[in-house]
Amino acid sequence: MPGDKEEQEGSAELREKPRREEEEDEEAVDAMRVCYQGFDPAAYLQFNYTPPRADFQRADSIVPWKLACLHRAFSEGDMQGEVLVDVGSGPTLYQVMSGCEVFGRVVLTDFLEVNRRELQRWLQDGSSSLDWTPYLEYVCQLEGRRPSASSEKAARLRSVVSDVLPIDVHRPCPLAPGTIPANGADCLVSCFCLESVSPDLAVLTRALGHISSLLRPGGHLLLIGALGESYYLGAAGLRIPVVPLDEAQVCSSLKSSGYQLLQLSIYTLPAEMRVGVDDVTGVFFAKARKP
Template identity: 30%
Template sequence: MMDPSPYKFYHEDDFDSRQHLQSYFSDKPDEVSEEDSMIFPIENLTKTFTEGHIKRDVLIDLSQGSIVHHLFAACDFFKHIIVLKMRDRCIMELKRWVDERTGAFNWGHVTTLHEDIEENRDLLEEKEGKVRSALQHVLKCDLDKEDIMDPIVLPPADCIISFSLLDAISKDQDDYMRYLRKFSSLLKPGGHIILIGGLGMTYYTIGKHKFCAFNYYEDFARKALVEEGFIIDRCEVKMRTCVNDHIDHKGMIFIAAHRET
């Protein structure tokens, strides 16, 4: 039975990061989320990075939960990857994988997806090793602060990736714009930002709990970036093909943009 209590919020209520991974990013044969949560982002990240327009130094990742699969596409293109998380539980789950500790979530199936998309048959250990080597810091941020990393000073990023985090923490358009502004403040002049999220979504479930999601569509995402001074380089939308009761998104969006210098 679904929890009858009101919807929960990712940044305000208890969030089970391992259950999140198992629910939407597992290797089970009947994983209906694979096309949206894994294949679509991987394909578009691979296309974007291989075009060579993004400088290859510092990447900052601000994404929901403890996901790491999207960073497999980035490890060949950035010297340093810095992951920022707002939840201690998410940090612990991700560090368990980074440190190759017993019980870490297995991302081997995603490596296979990357190899198929990139047509590159690197060994599993080599690909995962590249990600771990580039992923030098997993740090906690505070989204309530104007400078979300205060008092830590980070090197300005060439690129920021945010996978579903804006969807999960924004309650309305003003929230989305405020958080987008905070994220983009971590960029170098002329830096790039990549947003991946669900369209037309109002909720997603983690175990027995329903979490609220910000409902928006492509036109709003485009407008938000333009208002923040970005020029859109790529925007891909994929409509949802598989239906389940765990999440009600209508489609997925991948949008890459750069800020004018």
């Protein structure tokens, strides 16, 4: 009957539309992957992890703020277990300096081989494009230890990092099977990753759901990200697009991905921290739990 034919054609069109959208999303993600082929770990570290953004004498410097948020979260006593996975480590180590005291196994991950090599160099012989000693000293002070205990913390971190693995947050299974326990990690940390590798908010939220598959029920997610940022420099002259987030979008993405938001803190960049390597206006720190 004519009516049945029209209905079938309409249903086929509805099925085709999501497929087209998925193909467009995949093309946009592929474009992001191509963009990152020019990423320079040394330049990125110099842009973001040296003064004024990493000035440990200034109370309003962004890096001390992030380290303090992480320290508080890991010292509150509600995160327990054995395995901590850092999703999208980049070439940085600061995000696991507090967590390495709580968890017996730390897994670092990144999509880019150049970033994994940067991490492995420090783990193997201490060589790095950035001296992490001031970071280790500052975290020791937050923990009530002398700055001289930084060498002990460095040794602890090296002893508990079991792997530096490839990851792709745009895949339903971001890590290779068998790399973490079958029931998932006890805690995930992810800093400046999802908004920096996603073409839009919908893809970011989907990626948040993908990494949720790495976390056991009852486990915690610590998420740090940029607010109001549309680009950052991944190398000299390389502008990498970023999803410009606001506080409401962060909360909505966590909720739609099944997380219970426990804490949300906001840092607003003072003028001196806006150094021309991005257009970020603030940073969020979220602590969430997977029911």
